[in-house]
Amino acid sequence: MFCYIEQMPRGEFLGSLEQIVMLAVVRLGSDAYGMTVRREIEERTGREISIGAVYATLERLEAKGYVSSFTGEPTAERGGRAKRHFEIEAAGHRVLNASQEALRNMSEGLSRRWKRA
């Protein structure tokens, strides 16, 4: 674990919402855009999230180079508005793996303590 963390530049861990949003984008694949990401998060976590929070998080991740976006074709059910699709970049995969790995390692062996508490 420490070797893995040492390979990453400092401060390259994702926040919890960033991880959730990135995982939703990974799950949705080519169908990842604002609405589907928001619904995926709500369905899987039971946590209500605003579309604005999803966009703000994706914008932050895009600025860091972890996701990229492209504009799709306008559709009638969206009032003639185009979708903005998102996909994970290689750097995004790396940082997501590292963040998940760090969490797993930090929580390893703690389940017995939680049960006792």
Added chain:
Amino acid sequence: MSPLTLALSQRILERLMPPAQAEALLGDLLEERRLRLQAGSEVSVSGWYWRQLASSVPALLWASMRRGAWLVTVVTAVASFIAAFGIQLVLESVLSPMTTSKSVRAVVGILSFAAALAACGYVAASIRLGAARLLAFLVFAATCAMLATSTRAPLWYEGSLLVLGPVATIAGATLSGWLRRVWL
């Protein structure tokens, strides 16, 4: 959905994010609204829509501030505000000694106040249109605060300051926008 609701949503979103992103977000909201309408009533879906829009504002506002758009607007407006009062002080100190009449001095004060704000509104709008609007609001708020703490001035003077300040700022900003359209 009424065209007014749509226009209002678009206006709110375009204030907080780039137009292309605002369009995509609004499209997402409309698409999900349509999906929800298949299972829910118009009233409950309308409530969901406005809750989504309202709860999106803090996150989008924060993102907009991180982008720096708001910071530039606020800094421009505050700098213009300080500059306007500086210019007004200079104008007043130059023009006031030319007369001893109190009412003429008051008129000179109001005119120099309006001229300084029109000039600064023009400059602020050239940098960022939002900055001129914020400047007009700052002027109105500052004039209200000033008048609330001092009751010595006649009513016509107070009224002129309250109206002329924001109007002169917006006039300067409008002139800037008009000249830009003529030149470009």
